[in-house]
Amino acid sequence: MLPCDFERQQIFYWLQKVSSVTAWHRIFEFYKAWATATENSVREAHARGWNDKTALPQAEYALILKGLAHCEEGILRLGKGDKRVFKFDANGEFAMARRILFHWAEMTTRIEMGENIIDEKHTPLWGDFCNTLTAACQAWQECARHILEPRYLDEPGRTLYGDWLRAELKVMPFPKELDVVPNPTENTFVSTDNYTPCSGIWEPIEVPKASFLSLLVTTPKPQPPFKIMGAMNYLHGGAKAPKITVETATDNFDLNTTWRLLWRDDRYNEGAVPKEEALYHFTAPKEARTSSPGVWKADEITWAESGAVASVAGRWLVESDLHASVTLQQGQKLPLYQGREVRWVLAND
Secondary structure, eight states: OOOOHHHHHHHHHHHHHHTSHHHHHHHHHHHHHHHHHHHHHHHHHHHTTOTTTOSSOHHHHHHHHHHHHHHHHHHHHHTTTOGGGGSSSTTOHHHHHHHHHHHHHHHHHHHHHTSSOOOGGGSTTHHHHHHHHHHHHHHHHHHHHHHSOOSSTTOOOSOOOSHHHHHHHHHSOOOSSOOOOOOOSSOOEEETTSBOSSOEEEEEEOOOOOOTGGGGSOOOOOOSSOOBOSOOEEEOTTSBOOOEEEEOSSOEEEEOOEEEEEEEOOTTTTSOOOGGGGGOOOOOSOOOOSSOOOEEEETTEEEEETTSBOSSSEEEEETTEEEEEEEEOTTOBOOOBTTBOOEEEEOOO
């Protein structure tokens, strides 16, 4: 499955948007609202003498504030052009901000499923805490899952073109007129497992296999016209270029590739934010659900949304990430995945 020309324009615009300082400043505001909800709970518990009973003690609030500080530092550095804040290393401010956020996302999921128990009676404003946490996680995941460097260096590119992305592109907000995808005349390439020279948007292309003779001489650079292999990805300068995951009608598999640089991310080096960022619109967090999460079945496949009750016991897979799964008993609720609502598919083990 390969994107058409119009979808390439959409993907290019979208990757610019979710890697922008505007997007991450918006995430920070949701993170800050969550920290404020925690502070209100801690103060109320203290006023009532419940410091030893509340599920949100002062120590947890201090950890959340540290995460908020990392998020704020990431925005300040990104606003000066430092793209290293997206990496998973000592420079990765957003990776450090993520830890406590998604620790609590997992905790609340376990509490909802009955695996963990808290004294909700002595934890003031628990509903506000959970609601602001969910909003922060949803805003975070809209951008982070395709921009932040993964923890494990052998993971393939984060953006995969397939049924999931094709469906998402149909509901994402886009301007009426999209810019044409850049087609550089001076090309920069990097192959899987080699170090990416700069942060930016790269596209995987097909390169003919090297012949025996070419092993004895310098391999020439790929020449146009270029045939793409998959979706563009935002790659990080100084990181090893990843493989790509290719999706077919029946399967998906990982391949080595050659990445071609389409756009070098030099934004904010002078401290200025491009005017078009004022027009960016986002889809998460989602508005409150007006109906119950659904469960449905077709062609021997059973789907269910986060929050729905599992109709049968078994292993359920995340539809957009089939490597992720959860084993549930009949009657248990399908959880969030990485802080967001997803569709789960019952595995036919």
